[in-house]
Amino acid sequence: MSQTLDISHLNSSQRRAVEHYCGPLLVVAGAGSGKTRALTYRIANLVLNHRVDPENILAVTFTNKAAREMKERIEKLFADQKARSDFGKPLDALSPIEQTRLRSYVYKNITKELWIGTFHALCARILRFDIEKYQDGSGRKWTRNFSIFDESDAQSLVKEIVTQKLNLDDKKFDPKSVRYAISNAKNKSLSPQDLEKDQSNFRGRVIANVYSMYQDTLSANNALDFDDLILTPVQLLKQNEQVRAYWHKRFRHVLVDEYQDTNRTQYDLISLLVTNGENSNTFNEWEYRSVFVVGDADQSIYSFRAADFTILMGFQDDFGDRLHDDDTRTMVKLEENYRSTRNILEVANQLIDNNTERIDKVLKPTRGEGEPIFLYRADDETSEAEFVTNQIRQLEAKHPELHHGKFAILYRTNAQSRAMEDSLVKLQIPYKVVGGLRFYDRKEIKDVLGYLRAIANPFDTISLLRVINTPRRGIGKTTIDSLVKASQELSIPLWEILSDETSVKSLAGRSAKGVLQFAQIIQKWRQELDACSASEIAQGVLEDSGYVADLRNQGTDEATDRLENVQELYNAVLQFEENNDDPSLLGFLASASLASDLDNLGEEDQKVSLMTLHSSKGLEFPVVFLIGLEQGLFPNYRSMEDPAALEEERRLCYVGITRAQERLFISYARERRLYGTREPASPSLFLAELPRELLNSNVAAAIPNKWTKPISEIRRNKSESRNMPNSHANDWSVGDRLIHKAYGEGEVVRIFGAGNKICLAVKFPGLGQKIIDPKMTPIRRED
DNA sequence: ACATCACGGATTTTT
């Protein structure tokens, strides 16, 4: 294959990123700046020009979609490269047969060896190698056929512990918030013991206790939750030198996409792999080794899922040369934007400049000025929806190339889709709501996966119970209770009771026949695990269990729907087998548990897309409608008090604006129906932060000059303190102690920004870390 | 085992 990769069409920053070979590099990649291109070209460059063995490369993403795209683009890049060197012409110029041949050659020799995937999928893969070498601090263990419990499994486990085992009031210890606390702990790499140490009050200790029992149950089920998929490898790498050395040696080049979205545990994982556990900021062994992270602090919108963009901000400190932006060799900024018109970028730049916590960066236009942004003030959500749908009608009439698939309607909360949908239906405009109910969350899909999981993992009691009476086998609640009780009293897995004829007969009474029959089916297919492929097992179980027959018998529309979904799942199994070398049931289950949606097609159907701003990240549309810019809705009322949260809302708005390629419409309503009652609404403070000269509007007074009191006060305070070099306002250092009105006493652990624009990361005991703008928050220094 | 009703709660959600 040719030695050189053509990168002449890349800009100089992109080239710097692509040509980076060893050592650390932070790529600050603005929206639409070609970061996926930088990532894929760099991987190609490593292999082609630096002769890096593909199996030494690890590339981590956050979504399956991103991983899939990266794989495809790399494969295409390599195939094109080979086409040029073998035939002297680009891939596209070859016959379809030649193209396929080249692609499969590239797949077999290069792409297959690359580890590209989500944190979760890659960790699951590592765990299937090494989890049996792991034991947690309390001696809990797992085996390689572990189940992966999804969020609802996790929540019902917590609920059972809180209400059944601990007999607590689930009003006081709401399973949802307890589960959230556990998840948070895991995302900070805290074990139950670690969590308990931090707790001073009763509630905290109870939660730590639930966490501990929750881990017991997971282990008893030989199951992990999503967070464990990351945390377990981290702990394993920490405790086992050989395992650590193996993976460290293996992954010489580590790449991370969307680095601003990593949480502490994911960071620990990357750090352990890269440095082999040596202190990251003194790590110096960069020969034949690199860490390459790409991200944008301005697009960090997942802090509620424990993503921590201060990790990105700290990259220079952790791995880099810590030099100033102008001199550093370990950071490069991609600022040229190829997506949006100049007006759109200007609006985005000005908005985000109101944030204090960020890495300085502007999106530089490469395209023309474009149309002005249109701001629409509507009377209520209905008229807002009418405006949007009318616009769509008008635009499609005027511009034949704008089919429905080129429009997106973005909103802060899912509830906002209703009014839009009503209006779209009325005008008969085809649309799709992106996000809704996920394929793998459907009951029938969970049932089928329940069967498969129960077969793969004998300890998975949750799955056994899910399907033991689905379809009905006359096994009632009392029977199940006594079986479960017996297993608990004997401290043996439920499966051992089910598979023991004598026990079943004595416990189950009239239901014994059904239980035995069920156990037989599971047993039968478990024996075939090694002999049969995933699809053979799936088909066999669906028949033997009577699940499909039951759906057929029902004959209702709903049952037909479900049947179709089951068929689709079966297709997914077949497809999995085609695409994977190891078509085992275990492999399929792992991929299914980690997949969010099947409909990855959908590009071709020409429908208006409706989605939340969160779901829109990473996408782009020629025409974007950003709706509901009202105080309390966007920014959301829950974020208005806390400056760090408010900044995240602003980033969310920034994400929305930067989705637009050609046209951007922003709207708000003066009155909105919320939970049944009509409420007056005022325009979002973000609107006042946009450059007026770039906005057109239906009403001259669409943007008010003055803000309602609390906001005008915040803004005044902010500008005042900017001009006032007051006493110690900016004079903070790490280790300083302070008192916050609401959070109490805390300690400064990190400082962001410089000059007048600084923010403090403050650790409050029991509350964790908060980001505080000293100019906007009432705090008192404690000397 | 299933239907029915009252009640409370309602950002965002990559895996």
Place this chain on the structure above:
DNA sequence: TCCGTGATGT
């Protein structure tokens, strides 16, 4: 307003 949950009745 609307949805999921849990208690109640048949």
